[in-house]
Amino acid sequence: MEVDLGREPLAERFSAELARRVSDGDRSSVSALVGSWGAGKSWILAHIRQRLPADPQFTAANAALVSFNPWFYADDGALFAGFSSLLVQGTLEVQRARKRVASLLQSIGPAAKFGGVDVSGPVTAIGEHLMASTPERIRAAIAEGLRRTNRKLLVVMDDLDRLSPGELLTVFKLVRLVGDVPGLHYLLAYDEVTLQHLLEQTPLAAGSPERARRYLEKIVEHRFAVPPLTQDQIEAVLFRRLPIHTGLGDATADLDEVMDYRLQGLLSRVITTPRAAERFVDLATSVPAHLWQELPASDLYESLFWRMFAPDAWQVIVDERRFLTGQEMLVGEDERKRRAATVLNRLSTATSGLAIKEDLLESFIEHFPSLGLGAGSNNIAQYPERERGMGDRDFADHYLWLEVPPGAVSEVEIARLLSDMPSSAASSGLNELWTDSARLTLSAVERNIGRCHESRPYLLEWAASVYDALSPVMVDAFQRSDRALRAFSARVIRDLDADQTQALRRSALFAGTNLSVDVSNVLERFTSDPEILSAFKAMAEEAIPRLVNELASTTAAGLTEPGSAAAYFRLARLSPVQLRTVTTTMLDSGTWDGIDLLSLYLATAFEPEDEHPIIRWAEAEGHLGGEIVESIVQIAPPAPTSADLNQLDVIGDRRATTLALVSLRRGGSG
Template sequence: MCPVSDARFFNDEPVDGSPNAPDLLGRQQYAKHASTLLHRVREQSESGVLALIGPWGSGKSSVLQMVMQQLRQAELAEPTGQARRFRWRPRRRPAAEDTPHTQWSVAELNPWMYSDVESLALALFSEIRGALPKGAHGSEVRRKLGEFAQSISPLGKLTSLIGLDSSDLIKHVGDRISGDTSASAAKHAAEAALRRADRPVLVVMDDLDRLTPEELLVVFKLVRLVGHLPNIYYMISFDEQTLLDVLQRSDLVGDSDHRAREFLEKIIQVRLDLPAFRDRDTAAMGIRSLNALLDAHGLAMTPGEERRFSEAYFRHLQDRLQTPRAIKRYFGQADATLGSLAGNVDLVDFLIVTFLRTNEPGVYRLLGRHRAELTGTSIATAVRRSTQPGERAEHWQTRLRTAGVAEGNIDGVLNLLALLFPTVQQDLGNGGDTKAAAQRRGIGSADYFDRYMVFGVPGDDLSEAAFDQALAQLNAGVPEEEAAELLLRLCEDTHRITRRIQHRRRRTIPADTGTTSSQTGQPDHPRRRGSDAEASSSTARIAGPSPQARGRHRPRRVHRPGARDISAGVGATSFPARQRTWRSDRPCGPWSSGVVEGHVNRIKMLKRRMFGRAGFHLLRKRALFAPLLARQRADQAGVSLGLCGPARCQARTPSRSLCCSRSVGHGG
C-alpha cells in the first residue's frame, strides 16, 4: 500500500522531510552534505556564494528547505565563546560525517519583490537584521547594518525601511550631511560588528532563473559587492540553462554562451549540482503515483492493462516525465478528471490521453478534429485505403508538426496514437483490431470516443453501471427506470446498443462454454474443464443455453451426388479415419477450418512473393482468379479437382502420371 502522502497530487509546496511532507527521493542525505559543506566554506572564507543548480521541477526548493531546517535545528555540541579558547587539545577540522558545532541564522529573501538595487539592498539588510539573535552583540550588529543601509540608500526609500515621517526627514538630511556617514565608513563599522558577533548568517534566494535580465544583474551586484560582508553567506538556486539564456539577453554579456558562463564563475564560489533523477527513481515514483491514483478511485489493473501501460510508459512517457514535478503534475491531472470516468473508459487509454492533453495540447485538439478518421467511421475510407501505409504515416507526421509537436517527439507521439487508435496503427503498416478497442471501451471506438473528450458519460449515452443494471433487470423480468432507459436508447440508437450488448457477451463467455484456447490464452485441458463445471453452470445464465440445451442440433452434412466418401479407398483408410476420430473429441464438433487456413496461407505466400515487385491489382487477380484458372485447366485435362480414383486415372491416360503421382496408394 502506498503512503497516504503520495496521493497529494495537488500540493506543489516543497517537502522538508517531515511526516506531513516526507522525502521520497532520499534528498535528506544530500541536504546534510550541503550543510556540512557550508561549515567548511565558513572555515576557509569570511563570505561565500553557493549555488544549487538543477532543472525546473527537480526539487531544488525542497533541498533548500531541508538545509534550512537542519541549520535551524542544529544544537551546540559544546560551549561556544571564551570556553573554547582554553581547551588544551588542538582544534580538529571536522570531517564530512561529523555534526557541525556552529549555530547559523537563516534569512530568506525573495528577489521577485524588488526591481532595483537600492530596494533589494534594504530588503537584504532588513532580513539579516531580523535573523540575528537577540542580545548585546545582535543589537550592535543591527544598528551598524542600519547605518550602512542609510548611507547607501536614497531618503525616499529609506523611509520605508526605518519608518521616517515627513517631520523627521529634514533632520535626517542634516545628520547625513554634517556627520561621518560615508558608505565606506558605515560598511567598515558593520563588518567589525559582524566579526565581533561571530554568528554566521545564511541568506537563501530561490528561483533566480525567473528574473528579468535587469533584475538578475541587480541580484548579482548585491551579492558580490554590496552584500559581501563577514559571516554573511548566500545560497542561491536556479536552472543553469535558463539563467544563461537570461544573461545572454543582457547588455553586459551579450549573445555569447561562453561569456555568460564566465560571468557566473565570477559570482559563484561553490557549485552544488542536484543529484540526477535516475530512470529507476522515475519508475519508482511513477509506480507509487499510479498506485495512489488507483487506490484513490478504488480501481485495479488487469494483467493485460499492466502490460499495455508499461509499454506506453517505459517506451514513450518516461522520456518526457524526467522531473518529480512533471510526474506529479501528470498524475494530478489524471486524478482531477478520472472521477466520473472510473469504470466507464479504458484506464490505459485514459492515462495516455491525459498525457497528450497535459504535454501536447495541440495533439489533443487534433483528436477532436479527426474523430471520424481515427475511429474508422469516415466516409473517405476508400480513398484512405487506396494510399500506401508509408504515405499515410508521413501525413500523420505532418499533422503532428502542425500541432506543435517538437521534431524529436514526433515518433513517440505517433506511436502513442497507434496504441490508442487501430486506424493509426494500420496507417503505420501494422494490423489494428477495431473490435478489441470497442471491447475494452477504448477511445478508438466511436461508441466511447466522446467520453474521453467530455470527461464523463454524455447525456445521449448510458454509463456502464446503468447498462449492467438495466440488463440485470431485463434478465430478471423486473424492468425499472434503468431498463426503460435502455429500451429507449435501443430504439433511438439500435446499432450502438446492439454492439455494446455483443461486446458484453464476449466479455462474459467463459473458456468452458465453447471458448477456445486462443481466446482465453489457456490450454484446452480436460481436467481444467471438468474442475470448472461449477463456474460454467453459474455463467451459463449470462452466456445463454447451448444449442443442445435448446433442443437444437448442428446441421447434417448433405451428401453431394457424385462425391466420393473419404472413408473409402486404400489411401483413405488410415489418416482420414484418425483425423475424424481426433475431430470428434474437439469441443467444436466435427467441423474443421483447414480449408480456410489453406486459402489464407496461399494468399500470404503470394503476397510475400510479390512484395516490392507488383501492386495490389495483380495480387488481387492472383488471389481470386488463380483457383478458377487452375480448375479450368484441370477440367480441360480431364481431371476434376479434389478427389480422383484408379478407374478415372485409367480412363484418362494423358493425366495419369500427374494424378497418380499425387495420390496416395496409387501405382505409377
C-alpha cells in the same frame, strides 16, 4: 502527498558542507543549490533550514540563517529595498551601524524607484544619503558590524529562476556588492538552464551563452546539484501511486496489465522530477473512478500522457477528431491520403522540439489507423482498431470530457443491466437505452455480453421484443436496426451452450417469433451446428405460409402499415419466389397499388451523390424481379409537373414522393 525519496542524506551532506563553509574563519562564500523545476530544491532547502540551526559547527560560529526570496518583490526598487532591510535588520545589532548601512545601500540603489527604506525596528524613515558612498564603504560597514558582534550570516535566496533578466542582475549586483565581506555567506537556489537563459537576455551577456555561463561562474563558488530521479524513485513517486484498474470494476495490483512497457518507458524519460510526477499522478487521480471502468486503462493513460506532455499535439487531436475517428466524408483513396498527410504534418509540427517526437507519432498512428495513410502505408489493417479507444468514434468524446459525455451509453450501466437479466427492470432499462440510441446500446451489449454468459438466452428474448416493435416507415433506418438485431442474435445463438440452446427452443418468448424466423437467413454465416441450423430452418419454413396469408389479406391502404410492411420484407428474405407470387396476384386483382408497393423501398438520401430522396431500385428488383418493377413504372400515372424532388416530404407524403421518383425513372433520369 510527500513521498520518501531517500533525499535525507543529500540534505544532511549539503547542510554539513554549508556549516563548514560558514564556520571557516573570516571568509565569505556564495554557494548554489541547482536543479530543474520540481526537482526538489525547496524540499532540500527546508531540511537545510531545519538542520543548520542545530549543527554544532554552525552554532559554534554564532551563525544565523535568514531567507530572502527576491521573487516576492514587484520590481528592482522593491527588491533592492527588501534586501537592504534584510541586511540592516538581520545582520547588524548596533543601531548606529544599521543606520549607516541602510543609508549607504539606499544611495547606490535604483534612485528612481527606491524611496525611503522602512526597517521596521529601532530605525525608521531612513532617507538621508551619505556623501561619496562606495561599495567599499558599504562592505567595510557591514564587515565592522559583523566583527563587533562576532556574528556570521547565511542568506538563502530561492526562486532566482523566476525573476526577470533585470531583476536577476539586480540580485547579483547585491551579492557581488558585499560578496567578499567576512562572515557573510549566500546559498542561491535555481534551475541552472533557466538562469543562464535569463542571463543571456541581459546586456551583460548580450545573447551569448558562453558569457552568461562565465558570469555565473564568477558569482558562484560551489554547486550543490540535485540529482535526477533514479528508476526506484520514479517507481515510488509515480508508478506505485497511479490508480490501477483493468476496467468494469476489476482491480489489479499489476501496473503492467493497464499500462504497456512503451508508455512506462516514455513516462520514465519525461518525468525527471518529483513535481512532474506529482502533476501526472494528480491528473490520473482526478479522473472519475467510474470512467476507469468505462475505458481501457491503457488508452486512458496514453491520452493523459498526450494531454500533459504534448499539449500542442493534444489540441490537434481535439481539432481533427472527426477525421481521426473516421467520421469525415472523404471520397477516394487519394483524398483520404492527402487528408491523413495534412493531419500527420500538423501533429509533427506540434511535437517538434520534443525528445520523444518519434515515439509520439508512432503512438498516434497506432491509436488512429487512418493516419497510417499519411505515413505512406497502404495497409491500415496493420493497425487494428482499438475497442473503446481514442480512435473509436463512440468513445473519443469520453477522453476529451474525462467523463461519460451526453448521448453516450454507459458500459457500466449496460453491464449492470445484463447481470440483472431476466428481471423486468433490466429489460425496461435496456429498452430505454435502445429508444435513445439503438446502435450504441446494441454495440455496448455485444461488448459486455461475455461477462454475463447466463444472460444470453434472456437477451435473445429481449431482442425479439424489440425487433417486433421496429417500424419500417423509413426503409434505410429500419433496415439498419433490422440487420443489426438479426446479426447480433445470430452471434448470441452461436455462443450458446447446449443447455441454453435447448432452453431457447422451448422459450415461448423467442421460438416462433419474427426474429427467430428472420435470423435463420443469416445464421449459416455464424455457426455450422447442424442441429441449430435445422431448428431455425424449420421455424422459417413454418412462417412462410403464415406470412403469405397475412399479406394476401392486406388491403392497398394497409400495405404501408408497419405490421404489413414488416411482414412483406420478412417474406422477401425467406422466400422471394413466394413474395413475387403473392405480389403478382395482388397487383393483378387491383388489391394493391404499384406506387404504394414501391413506396416501401423509399429511402432518405444519405450518400454524398444523392441530392434528393431515392428508391432502392436494386433491392426492389431483387425482391420482385425486374419485370414486375418495370411494369409498375410504365403504368404509373404521371407526377405533377411542379414536383420539386428537393422539397418532397418523404415521411409526410410517401406516395407523392414515390410517384415523382417513378416519373423520373420513366423519363430516363432516374
